[in-house]
Amino acid sequence: MSKNRSPNAHFEHQLRSTKQDLKFANVNYTMIEKSKREVSNLKEDKLTYRIGDSAQLSKTVKDEDIKNFAEATGDKNPLHLDDEFASKTIFKRRIAHGFLTAGLISAVIGNKLPGNGTIYLSQTLNFLAPVYIGDEITAKVEVLQVSKEGKRLRLKTQVINQNGAVVVDGEALVIPQRR
Secondary structure, three states: OOOOOOOOHHHHHHHHHHHHHHHHHHHHHHHHHHHHHHHHHHHHHHOOOOOOOEEEEEEEOOHHHHHHHHHHHOOOOHHHHOHHHHHOOOOOOOEOOHHHHHHHHHHHHHHOOOOOOOEEEEEOOEEOOOOEOOOEEEEEEEEEEEOOOOOOEEEEEEEEEOOOOEEEEEEEEEEOOOO
């Protein structure tokens, strides 16, 4: 003799089992998604540089800076050192060496962003305007691109004078020190 079961008992049992399986699957799915987020956050934490990160450094250019740069590099172009000569050029007065100006970019990269231990791979420079003795210049560096593992950074590099004019514009590719 058969038990008194509802004609739908078999389907009801299957439905209950399916609901339990779905509940279990949902818990597992939630745990997997949470783990994925934790791993993703862990990776992001290791990647300490983000697009838009920036740093800057300012300096007033002095006659002494130009003379020291000329001595250190051997670039003794009279445009930088001789008032009389410079007065007859398109600039009408002495200007700082372009690489003295661009050197401020290197100071930002080596000391601030990315900072100590950074290895320079390349740098483009466009010299857009002269820098005169007494100008206050500000080098700005901004992260444009971070490689997948954060092993390389592409940086926007600019030097801007006290009037807001961009005097040097370019990009750098660097390897930041591992953290």
